Amino acid sequence: MNAETIFHVDHLDLFYGDKQALKQIKMDIKRNKITALIGPSGCGKSTFLRCLNRMNDLVDGCKVSGTIELDGNDIHSTQMNVVDLRTKVGMVFQKANPFPMSIYDNIAYGPRCQGIKSKKILDEIVEQSLTKAALWEEVKDRLQESAFGLSGGQQQRLCIARAIAMEPEVILMDEPTSALDPISTSKIEEMAMELKKDYTIIIVTHNMQQAARVSDETAFFLMGEMVEFDETKKIFQQPSDKRTEDYITGRFG
Ligand SMILES: Nc1ncnc2c1ncn2[C@@H]1O[C@H](COP(=O)(O)OP(=O)(O)OP(=O)(O)O)[C@@H](O)[C@H]1O
Numbered sequence: 533m534n535a536e537t538i539f540h541v542d543h544l545d546l547f548y549g550d551k552q553a554l555k556q557i558k559m560d561i562k563r564n565k566i567t568a569l570i571g572p573s574g575c576g577k578s579t580f581l582r583c584l585n586r587m588n589d590l591v592d593g594c595k596v597s598g599t600i601e602l603d604g605n606d607i608h609s610t611q612m613n614v615v616d617l618r619t620k621v622g623m624v625f626q627k628a629n630p631f632p633m634s635i636y637d638n639i640a641y642g643p644r645c646q647g648i649k650s651k652k653i654l655d656e657i658v659e660q661s662l663t664k665a666a667l668w669e670e671v672k673d674r675l676q677e678s679a680f681g682l683s684g685g686q687q688q689r690l691c692i693a694r695a696i697a698m699e700p701e702v703i704l705m706d707e708p709t710s711a712l713d714p715i716s717t718s719k720i721e722e723m724a725m726e727l728k729k730d731y732t733i734i735i736v737t738h739n740m741q742q743a744a745r746v747s748d749e750t751a752f753f754l755m756g757e758m759v760e761f762d763e764t765k766k767i768f769q770q771p772s773d774k775r776t777e778d779y780i781t782g783r784f785g
Pocket residue numbers: 548553571572573574575576577578579580591
């Protein structure tokens with residue numbers, strides 16, 4: 533496996549009961565890049581994203597086969613600890629889901645669960661995580677207030693900070709800005725472009741301008757198949773597959 537590849541995916545099939553939602557997906561996802569997953573509703577983007585940290589294990593009747601390697605290690609092998617996997621591969625959802633506790637405790641929760649008790653270390657983790665998520669300046673004087681008092685965009689950045697506090701390698705984002713206004717959206721996009729220095733980001737988006745603005749590589753999914761995967765510029769300016777062209781030019785979807 534190439535050193536710049538973080539996820540190697542091959543022959544990936546996924547069934548929900550009898551219904552096949554992913555068909556023979558093959559992708560090498562690059563480290564320290566932003567990869568966008570695009571395609572019409574129901575094509576399998578979120579399903580694919582959830583495969584990468586085995587979130588689909590939680591879905592009854594879901595069967596996965598094929599290979600997914602993270603840093604060369606098979607994530608389905610018996611040696612793989614799923615808690616460790618989800619620590620390495622964090623996730624941010626469409627709707628911000630802060631815990632019902634203070635801003636500080638939202639960030640400190642995960643590190644505390646990992647056994648970190650020192651207030652000094654927790655303070656540092658909270659400040660660094662909020663800084664990386666471009667939220668520190670806005671909340672540093674109200675860390676003990678409830679996270680529910682934050683705006684939707686701030687709550688989403690808090691959730692990203694909470695993922696960062698676990699020191700992941702990868703952050704999966706499932707339509708993280710679809711519920712946000714344009715200013716909050718652009719803050720998250722700028723932050724994602726900063727974060728890729730330290731992390732690999734994989735983002736599902738319905739917003740094609742967003743994919744074009746922020747991502748380095750883009751994969752186009754259609755009816756459970758990964759039709760085309762290439763540099764974002766190529767996908768948007770010179771797609772190889774007619775179906776990709778039809779989608780990005782708005783002819784369907
Ligand atoms: N838990 C589930 N049980 C059964 N079928 C499911 C489940 N989750 C998703 N599906 C089906 O799998 C297919 C892919 O769904 P998925 O949510 O991955 O698509 P998507 O491309 O992310 O769609 P959207 O853009 O609307 O979020 C759809 O047909 C969907 O109905």
